[in-house]
Amino acid sequence: MNPPARHAAALPRVAPVPDPAPDFDPLARVYRWMEWCTFGPWLGWCRSHFLGELGHCRRALVLGDGDGRFTARLLAANSSVAVTAVDASPAMLHLLARRAAAHAARLYTARADARSWRPVVPASSTHFGPPYDLVVSHFFLDCLTTEEVHALAVAVRRSTASRAVWAVSEFALPPGRLSGFLGRLLIGFLYWAFGRLTGLRVTRLPNHARALERAGFSLYKRRSRLGGLLASELWLAGES
Numbered sequence: 674m675n676p677p678a679r680h681a682a683a684l685p686r687v688a689p690v691p692d693p694a695p696d697f698d699p700l701a702r703v704y705r706w707m708e709w710c711t712f713g714p715w716l717g718w719c720r721s722h723f724l725g726e727l728g729h730c731r732r733a734l735v736l737g738d739g740d741g742r743f744t745a746r747l748l749a750a751n752s753s754v755a756v757t758a759v760d761a762s763p764a765m766l767h768l769l770a771r772r773a774a775a776h777a778a779r780l781y782t783a784r785a786d787a788r789s790w791r792p793v794v795p796a797s798s799t800h801f802g803p804p805y806d807l808v809v810s811h812f813f814l815d816c817l818t819t820e821e822v823h824a825l826a827v828a829v830r831r832s833t834a835s836r837a838v839w840a841v842s843e844f845a846l847p848p849g850r851l852s853g854f855l856g857r858l859l860i861g862f863l864y865w866a867f868g869r870l871t872g873l874r875v876t877r878l879p880n881h882a883r884a885l886e887r888a889g890f891s892l893y894k895r896r897s898r899l900g901g902l903l904a905s906e907l908w909l910a911g912e913s
């Protein structure tokens with residue numbers, strides 16, 4: 674039986690429990706081959722598009738890098754950067770650590786749900802941790818809703834230096850009727866497939882641009898590929 678209305682109004686408000694993070698463990702080993710068979714080199718080109726502009730960065734926060742292909746390249750390209758890599762998948766983090774083994778001293782990994790993880794300075798070294806001057810998320814924000822991207826961006830903004838950069842790679846809906854329709858079909862299929870394979874509950878692209886803007890970041894550069902289906906972006910944190 675429902676409580677009388679006056680009692681119901683007095684009940685404490687309970688924050689909604691977020692869906693569990695998707696489980697990418699079963700895909701970890703085959704992930705790069707799945708990617709290669711579907712998109713060839715295109716996603717890799719998106720990830721590395723702004724790599725040459727990150728040479729000044731010293732403290733990086735890499736969110737959901739999966740098997741570590743970008744993190745390993747960043748560590749190799751910039752010998753002064755220390756990377757904190759956050760991912761929910763132990764199998765992905767294992768591959769990431771193996772791939773970046775040559776630079777292990779400059780890598781700190783955290784197995785966590787990025788939505789609730791908060792930056793810490795690890796006891797082992799003060800090189801890691803905030804304030805970050807670089808944030809990276811490649812094909813990760815699409816695992817979140819717009820509201821979750823916004824909450825994450827607000828938390829990230831609190832731990833970034835002023836004028837920090839955020840490198841983003843994402844899928845996007847191409848402009849135009851036919852390409853927009855085909856893009857919608859493809860993205861819908863990807864969400865369906867990853868929903869089945871990993872338990873991902875999100876079913877549509879978040880509006881990450883609006884979420885980042887609302888959190889105090891502004892778009893600095895953007896390069897789109899495959900007729901607008903893929904985008905590499907560089908965002909700047911505003912003055913805090």
Ligand SMILES: C[S@@+](CC[C@H](N)C(=O)[O-])C[C@H]1O[C@@H](n2cnc3c(N)ncnc32)[C@H](O)[C@@H]1O
Nearest residue numbers: 694697737738739760761762786787811812816
């Ligand atoms: C689609 S894969 C992208 C991997 C890689 N960044 C790339 O460019 O291919 C998403 C990655 O984000 C991780 N991930 C998804 N949701 C997460 C969450 N809520 N917290 C932490 N990691 C998450 C997954 O474990 C996986 O490694």
